[in-house]
Amino acid sequence: MEKKSLANDLLEFTYRSPTAFHAVNNMAESLLNSGFIELLEGEKWDLENGGRYFLRKNGSALIAFTIESTDVANNGFNIVGTHCDTPGFRIKPKPEILSETSYLRLNTEVYGGPILNTWMDRPLSVAGRLAVRSERPLKPDTLLVNIERPLLIIPNLAIHQNREVNKGVELNAQNDTLPVLSVIEKNFEKEAFLINLVAQEGGIAADDILDFDLFLYEYDKGKLVGANEELISSSRIDNLASCHAGLRGIIEEGGSCINVLACFDNEEVGSLTKQGAASPLLSTSLERICLSLGKTRDEFFRALANSFIISADGAHAVHPAQGGKSDPEIKPVVNGGLAIKVSANQSYTSDAYSIGAIKQLLEESNIPYQYFVNRSDTRGGSTIGPISSSHVNISSIDIGLPMLAMHSIRELCGVDDYFYISKLIKRFYSI
Numbered sequence: 001m002e003k004k005s006l007a008n009d010l011l012e013f014t015y016r017s018p019t020a021f022h023a024v025n026n027m028a029e030s031l032l033n034s035g036f037i038e039l040l041e042g043e044k045w046d047l048e049n050g051g052r053y054f055l056r057k058n059g060s061a062l063i064a065f066t067i068e069s070t071d072v073a074n075n076g077f078n079i080v081g082t083h084c085d086t087p088g089f090r091i092k093p094k095p096e097i098l099s100e101t102s103y104l105r106l107n108t109e110v111y112g113g114p115i116l117n118t119w120m121d122r123p124l125s126v127a128g129r130l131a132v133r134s135e136r137p138l139k140p141d142t143l144l145v146n147i148e149r150p151l152l153i154i155p156n157l158a159i160h161q162n163r164e165v166n167k168g169v170e171l172n173a174q175n176d177t178l179p180v181l182s183v184i185e186k187n188f189e190k191e192a193f194l195i196n197l198v199a200q201e202g203g204i205a206a207d208d209i210l211d212f213d214l215f216l217y218e219y220d221k222g223k224l225v226g227a228n229e230e231l232i233s234s235s236r237i238d239n240l241a242s243c244h245a246g247l248r249g250i251i252e253e254g255g256s257c258i259n260v261l262a263c264f265d266n267e268e269v270g271s272l273t274k275q276g277a278a279s280p281l282l283s284t285s286l287e288r289i290c291l292s293l294g295k296t297r298d299e300f301f302r303a304l305a306n307s308f309i310i311s312a313d314g315a316h317a318v319h320p321a322q323g324g325k326s327d328p329e330i331k332p333v334v335n336g337g338l339a340i341k342v343s344a345n346q347s348y349t350s351d352a353y354s355i356g357a358i359k360q361l362l363e364e365s366n367i368p369y370q371y372f373v374n375r376s377d378t379r380g381g382s383t384i385g386p387i388s389s390s391h392v393n394i395s396s397i398d399i400g401l402p403m404l405a406m407h408s409i410r411e412l413c414g415v416d417d418y419f420y421i422s423k424l425i426k427r428f429y430s431i
Contacts, residue, residue, distance in 0.1 A: 004224065006422060007232050007415045011222045013244045014236045018127040018217035020060040020265045021144055023084040023240055027062055027247050027263065028054065034251045036064065047292040055285065059129060059142060060084065060265040061275035063285045064247075068254045072290055073299040076306030079260040079394070080249065080425055081277070081384050082242035082313065083267035086235070087112030087407050089119070089177065089216040091126065096190040097178065104182040104190060106152065108216065109173075112268030116171045118409040119216075123150035124179055126194075128214035130202060140210055145202045150219045152179035179216060218409050230335060230415050237411040239267070241401055241418060242312035249425035257307075258289060259429045267313075267384055277384035283391045307394045308357065310428060311349060311385030312421065314411075315339035315372040315400025325378075330371050332402045335414035337368030338421055341383070341398040347374075348398035349385035358397050358424075365427050367420045372400060399424070 017023035032038065036052040039045055047053065047067060054064035061084070069075050089108040097105045110116070127146040134141040154177055159165055171177055181193070192206060198214070199206040222234025246261045253259070262285075266276040273279060290300040317339075318331035332339045340355055341348040362369050374380035385398040401421055404412040 003415050003419045004229060007224060007418055010232065010241060010244050010418060011224070011234055014234050014240045015221045017084075017236065017240055018125070018146055019129075019213075019215050020084040020086075021129045021213070022127060022146065023243060024056055024060055024062045024263065025144060027064075027243065028056060030247060030251065031064055045288055045292040047289060057281055058265065058273075058275040061281065062261070062263045063281065064250055064261040065285075065289065066250060066254055066259045067289075067293070068258060069256050070293050072258055072293065072295060073302040074306060075257045076303050076308070077260050077286060077394075078255070078257040078428055078431060079262060079282075079307065079309040080242075080246040080428070081262045081264070081282075081309055081311045081388050082246055083239050083264045083271075083277070083384055084243050085112070085265050085268050086238065086240070087114035087268050088409075089114075089179075091128075091194070091212070091214040091216070093211070094191075096181075096193050098184070098188075098190055099178075102183055103180050104184050104188070104193065105178040105180055106194065108178055110177070111215065113407055115405070115408045116173065116177055117169075118405075119177065119218075120154050120156045122153065122409065123219040124152040124154070124216050125149060125219045126151060126198070126214050127217055128212060130198065130204075130212050131210045132204060133208045133210060143202050143204065145198050145214075147198065147201050152181050152216065154179045222410075224415065225412075232413050232415060232418060233410055235409055235411070237401070237403060237413050238314040238406055239312075241314075241413065242421065245418070245422040245425050246312065248422060249429045253426045253429035255429060255431040257431060260286070262388070264384055271384060271387050277387040278391070280391065282388060286392065301393075304393050307392075308354070309349075309385070309388060309392075309394050309396035310358070310425070311383050311388065311396055311398045312425070313383045313385075313398065313400050314403045314406050314413075315341055316406060317402035317404050319404060325375070327373050327375050330373050332370040332372050334402050334404065334412070335416040336402065337370050338362070338417065338424060339370050339372040339400040339402050341372045341400050343374065343380065346386055347380055347382040349389050349396035350398050354395050354397035357395070358399070361424060361427050365423060367424055367427075370402070372402075
């Protein structure tokens with residue numbers, strides 16, 4: 001696929017995936033359309049050589065795999081690990097708040113580590129999951145909802161009322177970042193306003209909604225920018241870009257290993273959930289694959305020893321105005337190639353062995369690469385790589401798409417770099 005066409009496909013995917021629930025649903029639809037079979041955790045797995053399968057966890061995480069060979073003990077698993085959640089705002093229960101007698105605002109809680117001021121003065125909307133009454137009390141039905149219109153806004157305070165704003169201002173997450181939903185009249189009944197709104201959107205009765213997982217998102221779609229449209233500007237590049245590249249790779253490629261795509265939720269808040277990378281989701285899925293193929297537990301452990309994980313996430317490109325925030329010598333640039341992420345304190349899993357392995361794929365495929373390291377006096381972020389490696393005994397590397405404005409409502413990466421990460425994942429799955 002031509003580079004810009006691939007980038008536009010990513011923009012479409014990020015726009016249709018305002019939450020992790022929608023991202024997983026969209027990936028599931030693509031997998032089903034490509035001949036994959038959905039498995040359920042609570043049912044027996046009958047897997048076959050040549051089969052293509054996936055399962056969902058909580059509706060917000062997904063494991064997909066293709067069985068290219070049943071000799072898993074010797075060939076192992078080729079795994080791409082990503083996450084599909086994004087920093088932002090989660091809507092609290094009973095969220096309606098009346099402010100200054102006329103404004104209806106929604107009570108929200110910060111999710112992860114967003115750059116708060118980038119959410120100001122932008123058209124926002126609401127999307128997520130509803131839990132709906134069912135005939136089985138412990139298994140409510142679920143329904144995805146996305147109010148596809150500009151619904152909310154978080155207004156800034158005018159400079160005339162805050163003369164020091166351009167010197168920097170600290171936003172209070174409980175007061176300053178609550179979005180305005182409506183301007184209301186006297187005797188307005190605010191109770192269940194949001195529930196009624198999403199019920200109408202979902203085509204169900206408000207009384208049937210038991211609870212919700214709803215989030216704010218930027219309504220406007222991302223775009224290609226730059227003099228030659230060489231840059232991708234969009235919400236949720238971190239880390240839907242890796243999910244999208246992994247999805248295309250596992251659908252289109254096959255080799256002699258069992259290929260696995262693991263898209264986790266809740267990476268931005270530590271991964272300590274049943275659908276996060278710190279859960280047994282990946283390890284139990286790999287073991288169940290082996291058991292369904294008639295393998296012993298010893299063969300399962302041998303398979304892990306012959307496996308490899310690419311943890312694919314974002315990486316910080318050197319900033320055009322703040323070069324001093326990067327390492328003095330190692331300064332990855334946008335469209336300069338994939339970033340191999342290295343950390344002495346093991347915030348990333350890359351070591352000489354795993355780097356050497358991936359370098360061979362990069363070089364034979366003519367994919368340029370760079371290194372990313374944090375400044376020695378600065379604490380950096382982490383990824384699902386170290387977390388996954390603590391649950392499965394597998395060699396692993398952390399790679400990243402060089403980005404600017406990570407965790408902004410609008411992140412920025414390169415068209416070429418996105419092509420490179422897609423190309424690497426496809427080559428990895430073809431082994």
